[in-house]
Amino acid sequence: MFRMSARSGNKSGRRQNTAAGHRNRNQAMKPRQNSTGDIPTQIKDPRLVERRRRQIVDAAVQLFIRQGFHKTTTRQIARAAGFSIGSLYEYIASKEDVLYLVCESIHAEVEHGVSEALVRADGARNALAEAIREYFLVCNRMSDFILLIYQETQSLPEQWKKRVLENELRITGLFVEVLARLVASGELPPLDDRRIEIAAHNISVLGHMWTFRRWFFSRHYTIEEYIQLQTEFILKVFIDR
Amino acid sequence: MFRMSARSGNKSGRRQNTAAGHRNRNQAMKPRQNSTGDIPTQIKDPRLVERRRRQIVDAAVQLFIRQGFHKTTTRQIARAAGFSIGSLYEYIASKEDVLYLVCESIHAEVEHGVSEALVRADGARNALAEAIREYFLVCNRMSDFILLIYQETQSLPEQWKKRVLENELRITGLFVEVLARLVASGELPPLDDRRIEIAAHNISVLGHMWTFRRWFFSRHYTIEEYIQLQTEFILKVFIDR
């Protein structure tokens, strides 16, 4: 009942964006990463929130992959996460919140994977080819997750859809940086900004293509063959005439 | 009531695939195009079925684009199509049927567009560049529809998902043919089958990319700029070294 006071006065618009600020101050260090802080909760202990939300995401991502977002019920999520439906709603305010948490988590993991891949590729003889290779392997490993994002981003409320698309753009940005650096250092022939940008998008999407046309490619190509042919394709952009 | 006899005996599995054959014999001519013939109906007049289903598709596609498949109700579809919910279910057996009809219709239109585009490009000086250009313009024109397929194909029952993916593959096949022809005639330098196949997929998907990253590209590029840069990108595959 005492909780009511915190809840009431917001019956129509379930989420007050303006007031969200002073609710979770526990990630002052992380730049603006943990954007999950914007989701309101009734629970006081921030570490508990973090832990429970991780449980929620781990449970939900599997269910969403298997059944899709709409066919998964909040009860299933609660059960798979290991607590009751009532508790679930102490940590999120709507089913869409769960989807947002899932998308954020996936993107964080993809970005982590790509960053690591780029570091590993950095020293290599042919740095770009190596970067592409590492990235495509990340796509291969995370196929189901990437596919999920392609399919369910639309179901997010507008504000969060925007965030997810920004994530997508940030990951593409990693390739822009790599390409720009290689061009600047003379390892790759000169290429103007626009062409670098397009090339970066192409690399991103051709990696995704392996996931969303997997039903075709995995029958006819190994991931290694795919990598080899696509790398050849992409590298030719850098041939001067 | 007499209709019951046709309906009964199939309470669990709503659709009998085996018996579907002798229900609609009205497309003996069309190769196997109108796959919509597999959807059972209680209505006898085949031309009426065709007309009503066109109404259903026209109404549903708009609703799906605006709201997505799951947020659209069968009642909305019926209302927008101009008849009652009861009538709707005389022409389809489930909500998924509507989605399937919509996907088929979209693919038919895309394929039509692409075929025409390829014909127009055929004579041109640089036939491949022209084909790409025409295709990308089709993608641009049909952005919303292509996006819909990317997002909702997953919601189809397995059997129909497969059909939709076959459609996708058939459209890619059009590019395989074009490339193979141009290589054979010597207009393009030699390229083995696998590389032709990959190149065809890349063309398809880079066209789609304009639709599913439109939120980014349309802000920074005109479709003409996009076409120009991507064409340059793709054509370089055909540079011999």
Add this chain to the structure above:
DNA sequence: ATTATCTATAGATCTATAGATAATGC
């Protein structure tokens, strides 16, 4: 008679929340 259409609703969910209960720490 036969075919097409409509109205009304059964039946099955599903999300989100109120209020009760358990656990924790003073």
Add this chain to the structure above:
DNA sequence: ATTATCTATAGATCTATAGATAATGC
């Protein structure tokens, strides 16, 4: 006292169908 969790359910849909009605043609 305070915080976290659970049970039970309000309330709102939504799909699909039964049975009634209207339209058409013999």
